[in-house]
Amino acid sequence: MLDAGDVVGRDVVDDVADVVIVGSGAAGATAARVLVDAGLDVIVLEEGPDPRRHALRSDMYTSMKRTWRGLGMQAAEGRAFTPVLQGRCVGGTTFVNGAIIHRMPEVVHRAWEAEHGLAGVLPYAELERIWDTLDRELSVAPAPEEVLGENNRLLREGLHRLGVTGNEIRRNVRGCRGSAHCNQGCPTGAKQSMTVTYVPRAVAGGARVYAECEATRVMVSGARATGVVGRFASRGGARGPAMRARARRAVLLAASAIQTPLLLAASGVGRRSGLVGARLQAHPGAGVVAVFDRPVRPWFGATQGYESTHYYAERMKFEAVGMPLEFAAARFPGVGPAGMRELGEHAHTAIWGVQVRARAHGSVGRGLFGTRVRYDMTDDDLQVLRLGIRRLCEVGFAAGAREVWPGVHGVPEAIRSLDELAPLERIPPDPRRFHCIMAHLFGTAVMGRHASTSVVAPSFETHELAGLHVVDSSVFPTNLGVNPQHTICSIAWLAAERLAGRRAHAS
Amino acid sequence: MSAAGSWWLPFEFERRWLVELLAVVVPSGADPRARFGAADVPARAFVDDLLVSAPLEFVLGLRGCVWVLMLCPVFCGARFTTFLGLTPAERLRVLSALRESPSYVVRELPLLLKMVACLAVCGLPEVQGSLDLEPRDATLPEWAQGTGAGGAP
Structure with missing residues (x-):
C-alpha cells in the first residue's frame, strides 16, 4: 500500500496489472479480493487516505476530516440542502458506516428481473451463495x-x-x-470493514493499493479502456505525481454512485443514453x-x-x-x-x-x-x-x-x-x-440490455467502451429499502467472478 | 478541495465575528450538566482549521451566514447595530425569531452555526468527560494542540 507520502518527488507513477479498480469500498475491495484469489494481478486506486496510518480518534471533526468525503459537508441541492454521507478513505464508506448487513430483498430482485430487463442476469441463488461466504468472511451475526x-x-x-x-x-x-x-472508525478494530478485511487480503495476495490517488479519467485506445489516469494528493505544498495505471484486461469502476458517473462522464462514456449521472x-x-x-x-x-x-x-x-x-x-x-x-x-x-x-x-x-x-x-x-x-x-x-x-x-x-x-x-x-x-446511493450508471436505455450491459461492461466495467451501486436499477453493503459486495463479487472466468474459492 | 490561501477565505474580522457568534449559539454555563460552551474552547483555532479544510461551498455558506446574522438587526429590527451589539436577551430573541422564520434559508442559519460550534466544543476530551462520555481520546485533537485547551480530565 502506497500513499502520496510515499511518492513525493516523483513526476509519474506508472504501473500495470491485469485489472485496475477505482475505489476500495464495498464494491472495489470485494472485487479485488475475488480477482486476486482467482490469480489476477490487481491495482486499486483510492482517492482517500489509509485511515490505519493515523491513530483513530473519537472526536468527530478529526474523523470527518480524515475519512469522510468533503468533511461530511457534501450536500445535495434541491428545495432543501441534504447532507450526502460518504466515506472517503481506504475501505470507503464501510469504514464509517453503522455495520448493518442485509441481503437484497427478494421483492426487489423480482422487480429488477420483471421490470428492468435483468431476468437471469443476477441469479438469486448465486447471490445467496455469495452472501453466505460474505457472512462467514465478515463475521456477520445479530x-x-x-x-x-x-x-x-x-x-x-x-x-x-x-x-x-x-x-x-x-x-x-x-x-x-x-x-x-x-x-469515527471502529476504535477496537471489531468492525469488519473493507479496511481491515478485503483490502489487506487483496494486498497480501499481491494487489497494489494506491491511496490518496484520485482517478481522473479512463485511458482509451480505439474503443477499449486500457487503464486509468489519476493524480496523487499534494504533500507539503508540492503537487502530487501523476498516476498511470494500465490494465491488460479490464478497468473496474467501483467509486460509488457519485464518483463513478463523474469518472464516466470525464472519460466520454454514456453520451448515447444520456443516463450517466441521471436517476x-x-x-x-x-x-x-x-x-x-x-x-x-x-x-x-x-x-x-x-x-x-x-x-x-x-x-x-x-x-x-x-x-x-x-x-x-x-x-x-x-x-x-x-x-x-x-x-x-x-x-x-x-x-x-x-x-x-x-x-x-x-x-x-x-x-x-x-x-x-x-x-x-x-x-x-x-x-x-x-x-x-x-x-x-x-x-x-x-x-x-x-x-x-x-x-x-x-x-x-x-x-x-x-x-x-x-x-x-x-x-x-x-x-x-x-x-x-x-445515505445509500444508487442508479447513476444503470444496468440494462439496451444502450439507449442503460449505461452498463448485463455483463457489467459499459455499452460504449469495451473493457470498462462498473461494479458498484451505480448499476442498480432501483434502491433497496434496506442497507446496501451486502448487496453491493455480492454484485461486485459476481462481476469479478465473471471477469475472472471462474469462481473464487471461499476461504 | 483545500481553501488555503484562496479568495473565498474570510477576513480576520469575519473570523472574529464567527468565533463570537459560536459563543452565542453554544453558550457557556447555561446548564449545570453541559457547562462548557464555545467560549471555553479554542474556537478560533478550530475555525481556522475548518476554513482551510472544508469545501468551498461550505466556506462561502458560512461567510454568508455570518454576514446575515450580524446585519439582521439593521434589516429586521431597524437598529443601527450588529447582532453582537445587542444585549444577550435581545440576541436570544433574534435567534428565536430566526428559528421560526418562514424562510428555510433564514431558519437554517443558527443551526449551521450550531453545527460548527458543536463540532468544536463536543469533540474535546474535557467536554466529553464532563458529560460522562466514554471512551474518549486521551489527547487533544490536532487543531486544539498548543492552544492550552483542556485534555482528558
Whole structure:
C-alpha cells in the first residue's frame, strides 16, 4: 500500500496489472479480493487516505476530516440542502458506516428481473451463495445482548409494546465492545470493514493499493479502456505525481454512485443514453430524539443494533442510531441556552431514525464548485417520512419517553404526548420542514440490455467502451429499502467472478 | 478541495465575528450538566482549521451566514447595530425569531452555526468527560494542540 507520502518527488507513477479498480469500498475491495484469489494481478486506486496510518480518534471533526468525503459537508441541492454521507478513505464508506448487513430483498430482485430487463442476469441463488461466504468472511451475526445498550433496547421495547416487529441488526463485527464509534472508525478494530478485511487480503495476495490517488479519467485506445489516469494528493505544498495505471484486461469502476458517473462522464462514456449521472436514487432519512427519565447513556452499545422492517411495504425502515455527541448535540433542536439544556439531557436521550425507500430521482454532475448533486424527495416520499416520524414518536412514548423531539419545522420542538403531535398531520410535504440526511446511493450508471436505455450491459461492461466495467451501486436499477453493503459486495463479487472466468474459492 | 490561501477565505474580522457568534449559539454555563460552551474552547483555532479544510461551498455558506446574522438587526429590527451589539436577551430573541422564520434559508442559519460550534466544543476530551462520555481520546485533537485547551480530565 502506497500513499502520496510515499511518492513525493516523483513526476509519474506508472504501473500495470491485469485489472485496475477505482475505489476500495464495498464494491472495489470485494472485487479485488475475488480477482486476486482467482490469480489476477490487481491495482486499486483510492482517492482517500489509509485511515490505519493515523491513530483513530473519537472526536468527530478529526474523523470527518480524515475519512469522510468533503468533511461530511457534501450536500445535495434541491428545495432543501441534504447532507450526502460518504466515506472517503481506504475501505470507503464501510469504514464509517453503522455495520448493518442485509441481503437484497427478494421483492426487489423480482422487480429488477420483471421490470428492468435483468431476468437471469443476477441469479438469486448465486447471490445467496455469495452472501453466505460474505457472512462467514465478515463475521456477520445479530448484535448480541451484552453490547446492545439502552438506545437499542428502548427501540426494541417501544416497538414490542406497539406490536411492531423488529430484530437485532445483523452486523459485520467481530468482538464488538459497544463503543458506539462506528462513524469515527471502529476504535477496537471489531468492525469488519473493507479496511481491515478485503483490502489487506487483496494486498497480501499481491494487489497494489494506491491511496490518496484520485482517478481522473479512463485511458482509451480505439474503443477499449486500457487503464486509468489519476493524480496523487499534494504533500507539503508540492503537487502530487501523476498516476498511470494500465490494465491488460479490464478497468473496474467501483467509486460509488457519485464518483463513478463523474469518472464516466470525464472519460466520454454514456453520451448515447444520456443516463450517466441521471436517476440518482437514495434512502433519505431523519431522526427522532426520545428523552427518558432513566439513563440511556447512548455512548454505550452497538452504534446501530436494533431495527424494524415491519413497514417495509410502506417504504420505511426504523433503526436505532448511536449518534456521535457532536452530531447529537447539533441535532437537538434548541439554540443558545435552550440547546445547552438539551445537551445536558444527552445521557437520557435515545435517537432513532426512519429511512425512506424514496421514489425520487436526482442527478450527479459537475457544477461551478465541483461535484453537484441534485435531489428532491417527492411529495409521496415526504408523506412516508412524515408518517415514519409520527410512528417513531409513538414508539418513544410506548417505550416510556418523558418527551420526544420530532425535529420538524411547524411542530413543537418538544412534545409530551401524541396529542401535541397533531400539527404534524397538517405539515405540507415540503423537504424544508424536515432535517434529512442521504445515505445509500444508487442508479447513476444503470444496468440494462439496451444502450439507449442503460449505461452498463448485463455483463457489467459499459455499452460504449469495451473493457470498462462498473461494479458498484451505480448499476442498480432501483434502491433497496434496506442497507446496501451486502448487496453491493455480492454484485461486485459476481462481476469479478465473471471477469475472472471462474469462481473464487471461499476461504 | 483545500481553501488555503484562496479568495473565498474570510477576513480576520469575519473570523472574529464567527468565533463570537459560536459563543452565542453554544453558550457557556447555561446548564449545570453541559457547562462548557464555545467560549471555553479554542474556537478560533478550530475555525481556522475548518476554513482551510472544508469545501468551498461550505466556506462561502458560512461567510454568508455570518454576514446575515450580524446585519439582521439593521434589516429586521431597524437598529443601527450588529447582532453582537445587542444585549444577550435581545440576541436570544433574534435567534428565536430566526428559528421560526418562514424562510428555510433564514431558519437554517443558527443551526449551521450550531453545527460548527458543536463540532468544536463536543469533540474535546474535557467536554466529553464532563458529560460522562466514554471512551474518549486521551489527547487533544490536532487543531486544539498548543492552544492550552483542556485534555482528558
